[in-house]
Every structure is written in structure tokens, then in C-alpha cells.
Amino acid sequence: MNRKKKIDCCKCKAQAECCRLGVWVDLDEAKKILALGIKGGDFFHLEKDNNYPSGYRVGTSIEDEQCTFITGDGLCAIHKIDYSLKPVHCKEFPYENGKLSDIAEYLCVMAKARKKPKKPRAKLSKKRQKCL
Numbered sequence: 001m002n003r004k005k006k007i008d009c010c011k012c013k014a015q016a017e018c019c020r021l022g023v024w025v026d027l028d029e030a031k032k033i034l035a036l037g038i039k040g041g042d043f044f045h046l047e048k049d050n051n052y053p054s055g056y057r058v059g060t061s062i063e064d065e066q067c068t069f070i071t072g073d074g075l076c077a078i079h080k081i082d083y084s085l086k087p088v089h090c091k092e093f094p095y096e097n098g099k100l101s102d103i104a105e106y107l108c109v110m111a112k113a114r115k116k117p118k119k120p121r122a123k124l125s126k127k128r129q130k131c132l
Contacts, residue, residue, distance in 0.1 A: 018093055019066060019067040019069075019070050019076065019090070020066045020067075021061060021064060021065075021066070021067075022059050022060035022061025022065070022066065022067040022068070023059070023060050023067065023087055023089040023090055023093075024049075024052075024057040024058070024059055024060075024089065025043065025057060025058055025059070025060060025087045025089070026052040026053050026054050026056070026057060026088075027046070027052070027054040027055075027056035027057065027058055028053065028054040029085075029087060029088070030043045030058045032085055033069075033078055033085050033087075036078070036081050036082065036085065038069060038077045038078065038081065040068060040069075040077075041060075041068050041069040041077055041078070042068050043058035043059065043060060043068075044058065044059050044060075044061065044062050045058060045059045046058050060087070076090065078090075
């Protein structure tokens with residue numbers, strides 16, 4: 001079986017690129033993060049979702065904007081203060097449930113680089129070219 005190497009985010013040259021849309025966070029997780037008092041960081045769009053331990057989730061961005069916890073130097077403010085409180089989705093990305101996430105090829109520079117390019121179309125024979 002041909003297994004691909006796991007993506008190492010520490011080697012990424014565009015580390016905040018994957019944070020450009022924010023993530024969903026469990027409400028209880030969000031409360032702990034808010035207690036850190038990070039300036040500028042906030043949560044939006046409270047929604048009921050039984051897939052989260054508290055039964056609710058909140059987003060770290062408004063619409064399609066970048067995560068509000070990204071600092072001016074492009075790094076995560078939560079990670080800088082207390083990595084243990086960094087949202088689970090952020091810690092695991094570009095993986096989700098042990099597999100490469102479906103959206104990784106859009107948000108992860110390293111996943112894009114790994115994607116196999118499409119095979120070039122075969123060249124037409126001289127005989128076929130004359131017909132065109």
C-alpha cells in the first residue's frame with residue numbers, strides 16, 4: 001500500500017493561509033478561549049449542533065472573513081497564549097477524523113502541493129492534426 005507522508009504544518013511557508021475562513025468551535029471551548037481576554041478575537045453565529053459536546057457551536061469568523069484570532073504577524077493569538085486551548089479543528093487541520101479533510105486542497109498550501117497534476121492530453125498524431 002502506498003501511503004503518503006503526513007503533512008507537517010511547521011514546514012509550511014504560508015502558515016495562516018488555512019485560517020482564512022475561521023472554524024467552528026464548541027461553545028464550552030469558546031468560553032475558555034474568551035476568558036484569555038484576547039484583544040480582537042471573538043466568536044460569531046451561535047448555532048445548535050448536536051455533533052459538538054455542549055450541543056452548540058460558534059464560528060471564529062464573520063461570513064467568509066479570516067479567523068478573528070489571527071494576529072498582525074499572521075499567527076494564532078490562542079496558540080501564542082495557551083496551545084491547550086487552541087480549537088480542536090485548528091490543531092488537527094488539515095486532517096479531520098484521521099483523514100485529510102475534504103477542504104484541505106482549498107485551504108492548505110501543503111495539501112495543494114501534494115495533489116497530483118492532471119495528466120497532459122496526448123499529442124495528436126500528424127495524421128490527426130492534418131484533419132483538424
